[in-house]
Amino acid sequence: MSNAEDKPLSLFEKLWRRHVVVAEDSERPAVIYIDLHLIHEVTSPQAFDVLAGKELRVRRPDLTFATLDHSTPTLPADDKGVYPYATPAAAAQVDTLIHNCREHDIPLLGLDDPRRGIVHVIGPELGLTQPGKTIVCGDSHTSTHGAFGALAFGIGTTEVGHVLATQCVLQRRPKSMRVTFTGVLSPGVSAKDMALAMIADVGADGGQGYAIEFAGQAVENLSMEGRMTLCNMSIEAGARFGMIAPDATTFEWLEGREQAPSGDKWDTCVADWSTLPSEQDAVFDKEVRIDASAIPPMITYGVSPDAAAAVDGRAPRPVSDAEKHASEYMKFEADQPFSAASVDRVFIGSCTNSRLSDLREAANIMRNRKVKEGVIVLVVPGSETIRAAAEAENLHKIFLKAGAEWRRSGCSMCIAMNGDQGAPGELVVSTSNRNFIGRQGRGVRTVLASPATAAASAIEGRIADPRPYLAVAGR
């Protein structure tokens, strides 16, 4: 056992070792093979230009998959089939991806494809995302796919070009961190609250340079949707990688999906995937423990995602210049209860919280209730598949009857580049992942929250605790 090779391996270490084409040394990073490259319209056009300039082809179009989500309208086309793009540039960007995919034989979920959706929603939904894979995308929330026990990370456009041309990226091995959530969650508390509690705990840069593995009873108890929400926000703690060991929940969720293995191949894969979890004595560079049973529904009150606190709390007194600046922008007075803040708009969607279980969580609270007068509520399913599934169980009717808007899938108000955005000064309670200044429109004040908290806030027209609603609903 003294041999370094015999040391107990972590999930990360196993995934890493499986994909090293050329090992790293002091002079150069490792060459890492990529099993799945997801692309979208915003971060790919300049990468295709580099290929064109060098007269290179996409090396493995069969391992590349494209969707339209960021600049894509969430309102339907008009009678003439014209989509309401925010700008001609947005339309041109979508057309460019369609053209590039055609040129390079890359499968693309086009505007009218019933499977189209947000890149981090459709990958898992189609079964493209699988345990053991390396997955990259020109998008920082690629860590979402780590929920399946995959090594998934966001890359820049230059690296998108590298992967298109070679199916590899250059990467230094990150340090390892394990975040263990002990105990079980209280009613009304979800994976989003765990994510916000974790970011508040380690800080917006606490995960920088690390690959995070989420573990513990509360993580094991999460559904795949919840696991995706948690891994999704790893980057908000500064970590490019977030992952969870695959288990029966993972396999059950994947089985039978369009691109998942089937028949004998399925059994072989499950046997292999079952070897991936971290070994008992695996050592991590950093360990964080969080008592999940003590996590309340969380909201953010500042302009960095680590400024998070209990929804039924009060705004803290700002101390540093940064905190003072944030508090001025957010207009939360010190010691004022968060529940005193009136809400102008609510967004339920994004790669963080737009899956069927998220929509159910929100609908459960909005059923037979009305959105507070004057509050605009946008519900944007993560994919067209989810939209159809939600409509099949009449969730859209609950939202529409309550006075919310029911849109087509896309990133929408999370990044606010398709025309869906707030007006200056508005307070938006949002199930998305970033509360940066201007993220949801110039001058917009963003409060991040779970779907349940967002729904309760929509009903009350102020920041609201979802727990009283659950008691009434008898859950």
Next chain:
Amino acid sequence: MSVEPFRKLTSRTIVLSEDNIDTDQIIPARFLTTTERSGLGKAAFYDWRYDDAGRPRNQSPLSLVEQGGHSILVAGSNFGCGSSREHAPWALVDLGVQAVISSDIADIFKSNALKNGLLPVEVDSKTHRQLLNSPGEEVTIDLESQTVRFAEGEWQAVFEVDSFARYCLLEGVDPLGFIMQQLPQIMQFEKGLK
């Protein structure tokens, strides 16, 4: 595309002392609908440089970058956090920034910056404080010796930079060329995947 070599830079600094300057500040998402990588300088820190009516805010130190001679940005910790948009370094470079100094620069931004001739320099907290307190000072960043120092005086500090990224910057090497050279190993690796 070969990259312009980066060896040594002497320039005056501008200071943005805020911590957690995220990529939405560096370039707001509404400017990301472009399919080009050039011409994004106007969008760099747009909401910091222009008011709601699109009029320039005179008090922004970023205006000094446009005027020239100020190509080193000294920023608060966790600079470049947030999204993977490479538009952030593209915009900064187009504006005239050639190096960013902080105590702590976000991973994806750092990786993107290095591929675009924008040098991310992470320094110890004492050096960081000193630089934050000295806006407009002339500073020399020497990539070869991995040092940063005030042009006047003896003081200097060492910074770490990934050895491969340093080599690529010093020699103007495109990392894609390096990966392409590994194609035989990549093909060998793929054979084992079947």
